[in-house]
């Protein structure tokens with residue numbers, strides 16, 4: 001018996017732990033230092049941009065609103081967000097650079 005996997009439609013967005021200093025793409029004055037988590041967005045060409053958690057928050061708020069609008073458009077009710085991190089755990093693992 002195999003369970004159908006739910007397609008991940010946010011493959012271009014992830015959380016990573018910086019292994020070395022990164023620049024926040026939204027505000028160059030923001031430091032993302034080694035060990036800090038940051039939001040990573042991969043563009044069409046595969047380039048990654050990093051955002052500190054402060055700058056990521058309004059982006060995630062907007063993305064959540066988009067997701068809610070999609071659900072409304074489809075006439076469905078989606079689950080409340082979970083805050084235990086279980087669903088984002090794989091993407092939260094430390095990665096290189």
Ligand SMILES: [Zn+2]
Nearest residue numbers: 024030052055
């Ligand atoms: Zn920032």
